[in-house]
Amino acid sequence: MNQANGTGDFVSWAAGASAGMNQGMTVIPYALLRYYRTIGLNSSECMLLIHLLGFQQVEHKGFPSLEELQQVTGATTEMIAMILQKLMKEGLLGIDEHVDEERGIQYERYNLSGLYAKLGHCLAEESKGESEGAKAADNSRKGNNSASLDTFRFNKPAASKTTPVEEERNLFSIFEKEFGRPLSPMELETISGWVDQDRYPDELILLALKEAVFAGKVHFRYIDRILLEWSRNRVRTAQDAKAYTQKFRNIGR
Structure with missing residues (x-):
């Protein structure tokens, strides 16, 4: 009797699941x-x-x-x-x-x-x-x-094509290591924007990350502000960024 009830419950559950799939199709x-x-x-x-x-x-x-x-x-x-x-x-x-x-x-x-x-x-x-x-x-x-x-x-x-993602994967890995967690899709999109739209060199982005770590402000808004500040002051290369940063550190002493 119990076995029959169990079988009946299973059939009812299966029927309910089937009805649910009919109502929840993608x-x-x-x-x-x-x-x-x-x-x-x-x-x-x-x-x-x-x-x-x-x-x-x-x-x-x-x-x-x-x-x-x-x-x-x-x-x-x-x-x-x-x-x-x-x-x-x-x-x-x-x-x-x-x-x-x-x-x-x-x-x-x-x-x-x-x-x-x-x-x-x-x-x-x-x-x-x-x-x-x-x-x-x-x-x-x-x-x-x-x-x-x-x-x-x-x-x-x-047509077979190669997309230049290796450099960005490198950036993603380094950022994830510094942040100590996987990056969110929005954060991945931000990094891509720096590379593809703003045309910041990878080395400049990594230096901005380094500055954020040095300042104890490891978050994307702070890094974005650093890159924007450098862009306004015509900082184009890693060498320019180092000179610009050193200049302001010397002023602060």
Whole structure:
């Protein structure tokens, strides 16, 4: 009797889980599954994007933590942070800041519009290839030998390319060592901004970090202020930074 009840409970639980899955499905763009390799992603990076969609759509979490992503992917937080950084660097993922006006709380949310734009481009390219392919086939039937196989571009693989991330990985590792913890996605994006947008040399960024450690103010806002101050005073190289810093230390004596 107890065994029967146990079996019944199991069936009921399974039925409930099935109903729950029907109510909590994640909508995944088929274009992502079809073109993720074309836009230069591997299966782990694609899976992480799918999990971000799941958090947004089902759990209503626009900015899951590295630990939450670790639980669902099984990857280390360091690896997840590196993947997120790559996605942001390549313009597939962004971070938007919002303010809850009712509670006055600022929060972040991952933005996948860059990903959708790339996938849209892939769809447009395929449509264009199909159109050109049909036109070429028609010309061929009419005896026009000028039609070229180059017009057929079905699922054209992305050209192999190397992205300059090794230097940034070095920066990330050094910052994590000094901070004594993994960097957050926002912090990774800040470092990328210093390198890609502000064009600060790596050695200058590391010197700013060293100055922050020396001052006992190891946080990103302080480091950013140092870099901004150097930029305003035309400090371009590590040598300039050392001379500028030494000058003010001598004044303070």
